[in-house]
Amino acid sequence: MTFQPEPSADFRSNFWLTCIVIDPAIAGTDREKLRLAFEEANIESRPLWKPMHLQPVFAGCPAYVNGTSEKLFENGLCLPSGSNITDEGRERIADVLEKVFKLS
Numbered sequence: 001m002t003f004q005p006e007p008s009a010d011f012r013s014n015f016w017l018t019c020i021v022i023d024p025a026i027a028g029t030d031r032e033k034l035r036l037a038f039e040e041a042n043i044e045s046r047p048l049w050k051p052m053h054l055q056p057v058f059a060g061c062p063a064y065v066n067g068t069s070e071k072l073f074e075n076g077l078c079l080p081s082g083s084n085i086t087d088e089g090r091e092r093i094a095d096v097l098e099k100v101f102k103l104s
Contacts, residue, residue, distance in 0.1 A: 001022050001027060003018070003019075003020055004019060004021075015081055016081065016082070017081055018078070018079045018080075018081035019048060019076055019077065019078050020077055020079060021075050021077075022034065022075050024075070027101065028101075029101070030075070031047060031074065031075050031077045035047070035077055037096050037099065037100045038096055041092065041095075041096050043080060043092060043093060044080060045077055045078060045080065046077070046078045047076065047077060047078070048072050048076035048078060049073070050073055051065075051070060051073055053069075
């Protein structure tokens with residue numbers, strides 16, 4: 001599981017949206033299994049946004065792709081985030097992550 005890196009030491013994220021990317025070959029689990037574990041714990045998470053060229057409205061339109069957006073969509077998950085998450089909420093999220101990755 002990897003988090004998106006800070007662009008440089010000159011910037012700090014406001015963590016408005018916290019996303020992870022899971023490599024199933026390394027993690028032993030995948031994005032959907034993790035999403036379902038969050039759902040079971042009544043914690044909302046969602047896949048990264050579907051690439052525009054895969055949206056039905058853009059079917060048949062020219063697209064210049066190299067596979068990166070598809071891989072991010074397949075393996076990326078948006079975690080609950082925001083300025084109002086409590087310490088208890090963060091602990092619940094961490095508990096699910098720990099449980100899923102220990103079982104992998």
